[in-house]
Amino acid sequence: MDLNYGQEYEDFRNEVQSFIKTNEKVNLHGAKLRSPERVEWQKKLIDHGYFARSIPKQYGGFGGEVDIIKTRIIAEEFAKSPIPKPLGGQGIQMLVPTLLELGNEEQKQTYIKPTLHGEMIWCQGYSEPNSGSDLASLQTKGELDGEEWVINGQKIWTSTAKFAQMCFCLVRTEPEAPKHQGISFLLIPMDSSGIEIRPIMQMTLDADFNEVFFTDVRIPKENIVGERGEGWKVANSILGHERGSLADPNVTMTRLNALINLMKDETIDGQRIIDKDSFRDRLLKIQGRVLAQQSNSLRILSGQINKDQNTSMARLITKLQGTELRHELEALAIDAMGELGTLYENSPHLRDNGSWQMSYMYFLGLIIGGGTSQIQKNIISERGLGMPKEPKVQGN
Amino acid sequence: MYFGLSEEQVSLQETIKKYLEDQAPLEVIKEIAAGDELKTIEIHKGLLDLGISSLLVPEEFGGLELDLLFAAVVSTALGSGTAPVPFIGAYVMAPLALNLGGNRSQKEQWLPKIASGEVLMGIAISEFIGAREDSGINFKKGKVNGRALFAIDAKNSDALIVSNKAGQLFLVHTGSSGISQTELITVDKTRISTEILFKDVKAEILPESEKDLGIINKVIDAGRIMLAADSLGAAQVMLDKAIAYSLERKQFGRQIGSFQAVKHMCAEMVAELEPCNAMVWHASHCQENIPHEARLMACHTKAHISEVSREVSKTAIEVHGGMGFTDELGLHYWFKRIGLNRQLLGSPELVREEAAKIQNFDQASDDDNKGNDEVGNPLVV
Ligand SMILES: Cc1cc2nc3c(=O)[nH]c(=O)nc-3n(C[C@H](O)[C@H](O)[C@H](O)COP(=O)(O)OP(=O)(O)OC[C@H]3O[C@@H](n4cnc5c(N)ncnc54)[C@H](O)[C@@H]3O)c2cc1C
Numbered sequence: 001m002d003l004n005y006g007q008e009y010e011d012f013r014n015e016v017q018s019f020i021k022t023n024e025k026v027n028l029h030g031a032k033l034r035s036p037e038r039v040e041w042q043k044k045l046i047d048h049g050y051f052a053r054s055i056p057k058q059y060g061g062f063g064g065e066v067d068i069i070k071t072r073i074i075a076e077e078f079a080k081s082p083i084p085k086p087l088g089g090q091g092i093q094m095l096v097p098t099l100l101e102l103g104n105e106e107q108k109q110t111y112i113k114p115t116l117h118g119e120m121i122w123c124q125g126y127s128e129p130n131s132g133s134d135l136a137s138l139q140t141k142g143e144l145d146g147e148e149w150v151i152n153g154q155k156i157w158t159s160t161a162k163f164a165q166m167c168f169c170l171v172r173t174e175p176e177a178p179k180h181q182g183i184s185f186l187l188i189p190m191d192s193s194g195i196e197i198r199p200i201m202q203m204t205l206d207a208d209f210n211e212v213f214f215t216d217v218r219i220p221k222e223n224i225v226g227e228r229g230e231g232w233k234v235a236n237s238i239l240g241h242e243r244g245s246l247a248d249p250n251v252t253m254t255r256l257n258a259l260i261n262l263m264k265d266e267t268i269d270g271q272r273i274i275d276k277d278s279f280r281d282r283l284l285k286i287q288g289r290v291l292a293q294q295s296n297s298l299r300i301l302s303g304q305i306n307k308d309q310n311t312s313m314a315r316l317i318t319k320l321q322g323t324e325l326r327h328e329l330e331a332l333a334i335d336a337m338g339e340l341g342t343l344y345e346n347s348p349h350l351r352d353n354g355s356w357q358m359s360y361m362y363f364l365g366l367i368i369g370g371g372t373s374q375i376q377k378n379i380i381s382e383r384g385l386g387m388p389k390e391p392k393v394q395g396n
Numbered sequence: 397m398y399f400g401l402s403e404e405q406v407s408l409q410e411t412i413k414k415y416l417e418d419q420a421p422l423e424v425i426k427e428i429a430a431g432d433e434l435k436t437i438e439i440h441k442g443l444l445d446l447g448i449s450s451l452l453v454p455e456e457f458g459g460l461e462l463d464l465l466f467a468a469v470v471s472t473a474l475g476s477g478t479a480p481v482p483f484i485g486a487y488v489m490a491p492l493a494l495n496l497g498g499n500r501s502q503k504e505q506w507l508p509k510i511a512s513g514e515v516l517m518g519i520a521i522s523e524f525i526g527a528r529e530d531s532g533i534n535f536k537k538g539k540v541n542g543r544a545l546f547a548i549d550a551k552n553s554d555a556l557i558v559s560n561k562a563g564q565l566f567l568v569h570t571g572s573s574g575i576s577q578t579e580l581i582t583v584d585k586t587r588i589s590t591e592i593l594f595k596d597v598k599a600e601i602l603p604e605s606e607k608d609l610g611i612i613n614k615v616i617d618a619g620r621i622m623l624a625a626d627s628l629g630a631a632q633v634m635l636d637k638a639i640a641y642s643l644e645r646k647q648f649g650r651q652i653g654s655f656q657a658v659k660h661m662c663a664e665m666v667a668e669l670e671p672c673n674a675m676v677w678h679a680s681h682c683q684e685n686i687p688h689e690a691r692l693m694a695c696h697t698k699a700h701i702s703e704v705s706r707e708v709s710k711t712a713i714e715v716h717g718g719m720g721f722t723d724e725l726g727l728h729y730w731f732k733r734i735g736l737n738r739q740l741l742g743s744p745e746l747v748r749e750e751a752a753k754i755q756n757f758d759q760a761s762d763d764d765n766k767g768n769d770e771v772g773n774p775l776v777v
């Protein structure tokens with residue numbers, strides 16, 4: 001056991017901290033995607049190596065060496081501070097790693113840089129009305145017509161489709177092939193004619209996700225990542241990236257500290273909530289679980305540095321555990337506020353801009369999105385514990 | 397940076413597990429539970445040969461001077477094997493108490509003999525954490541009076557470490573006149589808890605513990621991490637057994653492990669339990685290396701793993717159906733061990749209360765910068 005990162009890294013931490021201190025006034029609240037302020041901030045983070053650190057310069061990254069510890073230090077320090085975080089989103093978290101791994105040179109040149117810099121927003125067109133957990137049953141159709149793919153069908157729950165310039169999409173291109181082998185991974189410009197987007201109102205009262213309809217949408221033949229019929233493989237190569245990023249324990253720890261402060265500030269009959277035994281015990285239970293997940297994440301980090309360390313089970317459980325815990329943490333904040341916890345939008349007496357209700361609902365969305373908790377448990381028991389798969393239903 | 401067990405730690409853990417699998421399989425545990433004391437002595441002796449008593453004793457006193465993580469891996473292995481032997485009190489808490497609280501001559505007198513396995517030292521400090529009924533210990537003019545419940549590893553001991561409510565530590569010879577000891581019969585037949593009555597018993601103070609009231613907390617924290625590790629080991633075995641059984645047992649023409657309800661019970665167990673490994677390692681590491689996190693990690697590790705292991709112990713039995721409920725299958729040995737560990741040195745509720753105190757959550761004065769940095773802030777009530 002050696003938790004020392006070493007002097008080089010402590011120096012690096014200081015450097016990150018002083019960057020954060022210098023920029024603590026930066027506030028992008030309300031700044032739209034692709035707005036000049038956002039793009040400028042993103043560029044600044046890349047120039048300092050605090051984002052896209054190990055992505056080559058030629059693709060718009062910082063061009064540093066892969067250094068997991070530095071990446072971790074950056075994440076830890078940014079999580080502690082209210083300054084704007086680097087842009088996330090499906091383009092950055094999912095598409096960029098996919099292209100780096102499986103894209104051709106031209107695709108890398110064309111797409112990675114504007115994506116990293118926040119100039120090109122992507123949406124993920126996977127789910128369909130009849131294909132959610134059973135994603136591989138998807139039916140949106142792609143046919144090659146000369147030099148173009150012609151796409152017909154419908155996607156649903158497509159987050160940020162309204163703002164996106166591009167969609168990475170799973171499309172059935174080989175109808176005769178078995179279900180997992182008939183899918184291709186296509187890159188579709190969202191301004192193509194034949195695309196219609198209908199926003200869906202969410203329980204949060206935002207409309208981040210959408211239905212996307214494709215009617216004879218034509219895109220160039222070369223807008224495919226990997227070969228025809230390899231789309232399932234391509235998509236799976238990065239699902240892990242998404243899962244790991246959904247509930248970072250460092251962010252949860254920051255949120256826990258905010259909850260502690262909230263429970264010190266809020267009172268009932270003049271008594272602080274944190275001084276009430278029942279609430280305090282719930283808080284401490286959650287704190288124990290956050291600490292367990294943080295220890296687990298250190299183990300995972302160590303597994304990335306020390307290749308002979310097996311951390312596969314530790315990794316397999318993080319999406320399930322992280323999203324469920326975060327949802328419960330937000331729920332405690334609401335309970336601590338009681339009736340006040342139900343306030344939303346711009347109500348009088350609202351606390352923290354309504355962020356507790358917002359996150360409470362948002363994390364329920366993350367429990368469902370990216371593979372539901374039940375699907376996670378299937379994966380953990382089958383891949384992790386070696387238990388049998390569900391017997392196949394005939395004709396499926 | 398390396399977060400995990402070293403090769404030596406893994407191999408120590410494997411050695412102890414293997415020893416227990418060979419020498420203390422379930423049939424033997426059952427005989428011991430039925431009262432076969434000779435078997436206990438034999439297994440204890442075998443484990444002494446593997447070094448369990450010398451882990452934490454400094455080299456100058458004949459020990460191995462290893463850090464707490466080694467003790468934690470041993471404790472995990474003992475939990476896996478429901479080992480019917482003294483460890484947490486005699487070989488973790490006692491040497492720590494002596495080493496931190498004792499003077500030179502006390503250390504010279506006792507530590508080498510603990511390391512060599514000649515001396516067994518019990519721990520009677522439950523009353524410092526929370527006195528039940530009218531128990532409690534007083535020290536006056538070199539004499540100890542009072543009653544201690546749930547003493548750990550005290551049966552057949554040569555000496556005892558006792559504490560008063562203020563957290564000072566005292567050493568008494570178990571054979572002294574004025575001591576009487578009664579066995580308590582808990583659900584867990586793999587370890588023995590006792591009640592000890594002290595009537596004007598000659599005692600010597602561990603002098604450093606008088607000056608530094610944080611010492612007792614360090615001893616307790618180490619004990620708590622060991623209990624958590626023991627429960628972790630026990631719960632892991634129960635989970636493994638549940639999975640194995642689910643692949644064997646058939647109903648409705650298929651393995652019960654192919655039913656999703658069963659798969660999800662198992663997935664939930666492992667999802668909760670897996671991070672507990674990292675938590676025990678982390679908490680152990682903090683004790684010697686990251687003092688400002690040490691107390692909080694120890695409390696939370698004890699409380700959290702008590703909760704997780706209780707849930708696993710219940711669910712693993714459910715996966716076995718009626719078989720799980722039988723004495724014959726013996727799952728209850730692990731279940732009950734987890735049950736006792738949960739209450740010893742503070743139930744999760746009490747330990748979380750303490751974690752709150754450490755962070756000054758309980759003080760309306762909002763003096764936030766204190767608690768966390770105050771190492772070994774003594775819990776004087
Ligand atoms: C906030 C949010 C954002 C999203 N963003 C996107 C996006 O950008 N792009 C995109 O493509 N998709 C997105 N999704 C869709 C998401 O991936 C799906 O909702 C999810 O995979 C579940 O599919 P479904 O909604 O069809 O539910 P279903 O698959 O119908 O599931 C319904 C219930 O049945 C259970 N169930 C289904 N199959 C099994 C099984 N085999 N075993 C046990 N239980 C089962 C599920 O766990 C669930 O409880 C988003 C979803 C949410 C909530």
